[in-house]
Amino acid sequence: MDSPEATSALRAGTYDDVSTALALYGDHELAELVAGATPLGRGIGGRSALLDVDGTPVFVKRVPLTERESLPENVRSTANLFGLPMFCQYGIGGPGFGAWRELAVHTMTTNWALSGRFEGFPLMYHWRVLPDEVQPLPEELAEVDGVVAYWDGSSQVRDRIEALRDATASVALFLEYFPHNVHDWLGARVRDDEQALSLVTRELDAGVSFMNAGGLLHFDAHFENILTDGHRLYFADYGLALSSRFRLSGEEREFFDRHASYDRVYTVTYLVNWLAAALYGYGRDERQAFVRACAEGERPRGVPPAAAALLTRHAPLAATMGDFNRRLRGESRRTPFPGDELRRFGQSSSTVFA
Structure with missing residues (x-):
């Protein structure tokens, strides 16, 4: 295995080469290059594809840019x-807060990685606004009236979905490519390789702690949004990320402060539920019952x-967070985040798995 210093130097060298190559394309040339990339998928956050740039695989994400975001006074704005x-903000199928916020976070995390402050983020080699064909809404947003009703009848949600349509x-984001996400990588190892689980918990702790100390809340750090090369984790997909450095309203700042522990409790809860599914094959209802039983003392x-x-230690927190998620999804989008209750489990500290 290469030393951390050698890996950092290799990443920086690749960044220089790829970012320069992409910057030299005109808009028409770059659009043609992207059109020929291998499609990977599509969802609420946009479409993705795999591109070859002089022998280097590059992950391309195309985030829809609405007319409102394109107005001169709104270009690059991180306002809502x-x-x-x-x-x-919760990762339960909302329409996202816009391309400029996602771009701003990629700029932030790339600078952190290149400066050596924290390397657990995919590098953004380049970005470009490109013309695009009107795309059908993703399945999660396609039934507009039903989606709006679910989101408490919000006219703002309707405006956002119709603008996406x-x-x-x-905004085309050209990103460092990692072939594995944590869901697949750990899933292949969790029964036989305790070092793999140790790596994941250690890196989750380091990544969440660093982001939060830098005023960044990810809000969607599930295992398909976290990548790995087998040596460390890379936090990706910032469609719901919220930074204290954004142009925030007073309500947004208050929300940010109340959710300072959100990434910590989310990642702990996600890991507990993921282990229950991966190790026992439990579906949602069985998993909820199992986590509740562990929280009540069952080994x-x-x-x-x-x-x-891990299951024994963190099941009480996961059960509490699970109750919140069920009410949020099934009863009311206005369900209050149980920050005071979660503080009983020590998650007001900066350490995730302490």
Whole structure:
């Protein structure tokens, strides 16, 4: 395995080469290059593809750019340009807060990685606004009236979805490519390699702690949004990320402060539920019952000791957070985040898995 210093130097060298190559393309040439990339998928956050740039694989994400975001006074703005309600921050199928915020976070994290402050982010080699064909809404947003009703009848949500439906441009993000996400990588190792689980918990702790100390809340750090090369984790996909350095309203600043521990409790809860599914094959209802039983003192059986210890220690927090998520999804989008209750589990500290 290469030393951390050698890996950092290799990443920086690749960044120089690829960013320069992409910067030298005109808009028409770059659009043609992107059009020929291998499609990977599409969803609420946009479409993705894999591109080859002089032998280097590059992950391309095209984030829809709406007419409102394209107005001269709004270009590069990190404000909540559609006035979306704050409960859209939770990763339960909302329409996202815009391309400029996502771009700003990629700029922030790339600078952190290149400066050596924290390397656990994919590098953004380049970005460009490119014309685009009008795209059908993703399945999650396609039934507009039903989606708006779910989001408490918000007219701002309707405006955002309709603007996405009519978008004729996108912000193309050209990102460092990692072939594995944590869901797949850990899933192949969790039963037989306790070092893999140790790596994930250690890197989750380091990444969340660094982001939060830098005034950044990810808000969607599930295992398909975290990449790995087998040596460290890379936090990706910033469609819901919220920074204290954004242009925030008073309501948004208050929301940010109340959710200072959100990434910490989210990642702990996600790992507990992920282990229950990966090790026992539990579906949603069985998983909820299992986590609740562990929270009440039942010992996990038939799983590796490190996984059992994590389940035992963090099941009470995961059960509390699970109750919040169920109410948020199934009862009311205005369900209050149980910050005071979660503080009982020690998650007001800067350490995730302490």
